[in-house]
Amino acid sequence: MSIKSSAEAGTSLPLLFDTHCHLDLPELLPQIEHHLQQARALGVQTILVPAVEQKNWLPLLRLQQAHQFAVALGIHPWWAAGAQREALVLLQQLGAKPEVCAIGEIGLDYALDEQTFSAQELLFSQQLAIAKALKKPVVLHHRKSMVQLLAELKRQQFTEGGILHAFSGSYQQGQAFIDLGFKLGIGGTISYERAEKTKKAVQRLPLEALVLETDAPAMPLAGFQGQVNTPSQLALVFQALVELRPEPAAELAAQLWQNSCQVLRLDLQSRLLGSA
Ligand SMILES: [Zn+2]
Structure with a gap:
């Protein structure tokens, strides 16, 4: 499947928002200008880049100054074991900056070794409390952990909402997060034949609760397995969603677009890539 740029096609492309793309990771960073340009040519106007560990926070904020994407700061559960206590103090400080629109990527990953669970749970709980204190939404990572994430959101009476990134699951599982004010991040999963349950759910869930994402450089779409995923692939995620949903493109x-700006509390016109 190939997509023409708006210039080639002579039509205006829909504005798309990639709500989860790790532009600062080594697979994408060296060619960031190229990736942004490719993405823009296919209608991707804005990207949210969530940090994965503390040492990336300051470089990511510097990168944001240059490229005008949106930023979330946090420690991903894969890096929970190595997280320093001081990180939480720094997260509180940096997280308060107006250009940081969410706390993330945070969450729980129960596909990891069981020995990491207690460190993950403590760190998730602490970072969620920081988001609550800062009144900012969160970007959530989940694997085999939806029940525990929901329980902690409820225990802390977290009402700032956010994005459940890389949604895959049933209608009921999606709805449980929507009930707590969350949007569901829809990515390359829906391009796979085998993702029947998720596709059925995405077909029926309220459109007001969906946002798009690539999770680049991870999560390549069907047909691109083994390749580095890029933000320009969001156009294909969007096409896959158009095929599933009853609404016109x-x-x-x-x-x-509106859902993405609303959950991240961004101005509807703001942060067009490269418009600095
Ligand atoms: Zn991620």
């Missing part, structure tokens, strides 16, 4: 794009 233009309506879909407009609502997804």
